[in-house]
Amino acid sequence: MSKSSLLIGVAIGYVLGSRAGHERYEQIKSGASKVAQNPKVQAAAGRAQEAVGQQAAAVADVAKEKAKEKVASATHRS
Numbered sequence: 001m002s003k004s005s006l007l008i009g010v011a012i013g014y015v016l017g018s019r020a021g022h023e024r025y026e027q028i029k030s031g032a033s034k035v036a037q038n039p040k041v042q043a044a045a046g047r048a049q050e051a052v053g054q055q056a057a058a059v060a061d062v063a064k065e066k067a068k069e070k071v072a073s074a075t076h077r078s
Contacts, residue, residue, distance in 0.1 A: 015028050035041055 011028065011032070015025060
C-alpha cells in the first residue's frame with residue numbers, strides 16, 4: 001500500500017468516525033478540495049490515469065492471445 005493510499009484511508013476514516021462535528025468536517029472537506037484542485041495533483045492524476053489505460057490495454061492484449069491459444073488448443077484436440 002502506498003503512503004498516499006494510507007493517508008487517504010486515514011483521512012476518510014477520520015471524517016467518517018469523527019465526533020468533532022460539522023465544522024471540522026467542513027474544514028477537512030475544504031482542505032481535501034484544495035489538494036484535489038492543486039495543479040500538481042491534477043497532473044499526477046492524469047499521469048496515473050494514462051498509465052492505467054496503457055496497462056489495461058496491455059493486459060487485454062495478453063488475455064486475448066491466451067484466449068486464442070486456448071481455443072486453438074481445444075479445437076485441435078477434437
